[in-house]
Amino acid sequence: MADKPADGGMRPEELSAPSERHDREHHGPPDDAHELWSAGDAGDRDPQARWIGDEHDPPLVEDDDQRVRWAGDEHDPPSDEGGDQRVPQAGDERDRWSGEQWAEGSENAEVAWPGPSLKPRLRRFRRFRLSAWIALVLAAAVVGVSVLWGSGPPTEAELWEQAGLSNNRTKNTNGTNNKIRIGVKGDTPYIAERKRGGGFEGFDIEIARMIAADLGYLPKEIEFLSIETEDRARMQGRNDDLMQGRNVEGKSVRADLVVASFSVTPDRQANPAVGFSKPYFFTEQSVVTMEAGTRLPKKITDLKQLRNSRVCTLGTSTSEGALFDATGGQASGTEITGMNSLKDCVEGLKKGDFDAVTTDAALLAGFVKDSAKKGPAERLIHHDLGLEKTEMWAVNAGSNAALRTLVDLSLYRSYADPRDRRWEEAYDKYIRPLDDGSGGYQGSVARAEQPCTLPPPVRRWPWERTLSVLGC
Incomplete structure (x- = not known):
């Protein structure tokens, strides 16, 4: 041996x-x-x-115990239950010998053991393949969103540029760019009235301020222009001023917007110079007479009852056309007078120049409420005609389509955002007091909620929040 x-x-x-x-x-x-x-x-x-x-x-x-063990590698298999707690040795089934054999004839014989395990390689390959798929999907999504983003409607920033707004300013016709000019009526209590000190107040004034603020203008950067009824489509107003109780007539200036109880009609919409926004107010036509000394019926429920009488209304208004259709005009003995100022109509009624005044109920209600503080000879009676036709007031932005879309965006946010209470606050302050029953009016002079407004075509990212709109 x-x-x-x-x-x-x-x-x-x-x-x-x-x-x-x-x-x-x-x-x-x-x-x-x-x-x-x-x-x-x-x-x-x-x-x-x-x-x-x-x-x-x-x-x-x-x-x-001089037992050879595996070091703590992540591939360590669990130990056998209830037996020796050693880690599996070289004889485990998953181990393989390489083609190399024991080195013979060497003092320090080395064991030729296999290379890296196949499982880590498979895991690395699967991770790489998953990463590649994710990268491809993200790239496709980016390309798709870019195509849709580039081919959709303009963004709000692009609308500002198209509308002529630069640094939150409108370039007005006189070359200045530090103010926005808004044409408003100045003779209608609770709607748009010019006070002795020169300032304006009323429901329309608050709506104009709301829109101007959303366009980036401070209250001091809003210039209100007095505008006549017939000039609303032309957007021509006057920068009058009241100083020490004297009316100083200014020059004619073009307005950037018109917020002046301007009712929407098909004929006006067909006018290329008129660019209506979405409606911001609903009211109806009504009639006012004197409480005493009138030869008309005590209760008027139909415009036909005004035949053979003298009636004043706003010229070029929707009320004038409705009055003519109902009475037949001069052919039936009805004398129709169109005025540019509703205040002139009411003053003529008190003087006896007219038998009745007809126009939108919200415009007449303020005069009726103020007359209740006076004597019987000056008090007015407000008649509810019960008409189904609704008068819809809208903002005129003229031919500036981008500016009109921005106005629609302001009205949409006001309607859809429950936190935005500016419209409701304006209604509560100026319109709700007119529904106190003064003057005998039976109905509501205006709808007590802002007209429903859908979101205008403004491009948004998919993750941008869109406000909920119900009831449109």
């Missing part, structure tokens, strides 16, 4: 027969291979033996 090697290790031929080596090459180490590595005698193996592999192959460490 041959002697053992001088170093106390096992002879190479003792490790296995040729057939066993062949099995190891093709089928992995035998089931008891780990015994060669876990022997208690340190002399049974070369202490310099190590694993040959890549960075994922763990180093061998020895515990107190």
Whole structure:
């Protein structure tokens, strides 16, 4: 029997027969291979033996029992239940021998062990493939959104540019760019009235201020122009001023917007010089007579009852056309007078120049309410005609389509945003007091809610918030 090697290790031929080596090459180490590595005698193996592999192959460490264990790699398999808590050794089924054999004839024999495990490679490949798919999907989404974004309606910023708004300012016809000019009526109590000090107040004034604020203007940057009824379509107003109680007539100036109880009609919409916004107010036509000394019926419910009488109304208004259709005009003995100022009509009624005045109920209600504080000879009676036709007031932006869209955007936000109470506050302050029954009016002079307004065509990103609109 041959002697053992001088170093106390096992002879190479003792490790296995040729057939066993062949099995190891093709089928992995035998089931008891780990015994060669876990022997208690340190002399049974070369202490310099190590694993040959890549960075994922763990180093061998020895515990107190001189058993070779795996280092704490993430690929460590769980230990057997209830048995030895050692980590599986080289004989485990998942380990494979490489084609290299034991190095024979060397003092420091090295074990030729396989390279990196297949599972980490598969995981890296799958991660790469998933990342590639995500990148492709994101790229396609970006391209798709870019195409849709570039081909949609203009953005709000683009509308500002198209409307002539620069640094939150409108370039007015006189070349200045520090104010916005808005044409309003100045002779209608609670709607738009010019006070002795020169300032304006009323429901229309508050709506004009709301829109101007949304366009970026401060209250001091709004210039109100007095505008006559017949000039609303032309958008021509006057920058009058009141100084020490004297009316100083100014020059004619073009307005940027007109907020002057301007009713929407098909004929006006067909006018290329008129660009109506969405409606901001609903009212109806009514009639006012004197409480005493009138030759008309005490209760008027139909415009036909005004035949053979003298009636004043606003010239070029919707009320004038309705009055003519109902009475037949001069052919039926009805004398119709059209005025530019409603205040002139009411003053003529009090003087006895007219038998009745007819126009929108919200315009007449303020005069009726103020007359209740006076004597019987000056008090007015307000008659509810019960007409189904609704008068819709809208803002005139002229031919500036971009500015009109921005006005619609302001009205839409006012309607749809429950936190925006500016319209409701204006109604409560100026319109609701007119429904107190003064003058004998039976109905409501105006609808107590802002007309429904859908969002205008303004381009938004998909994640931008769109306000809910109900009832349109």
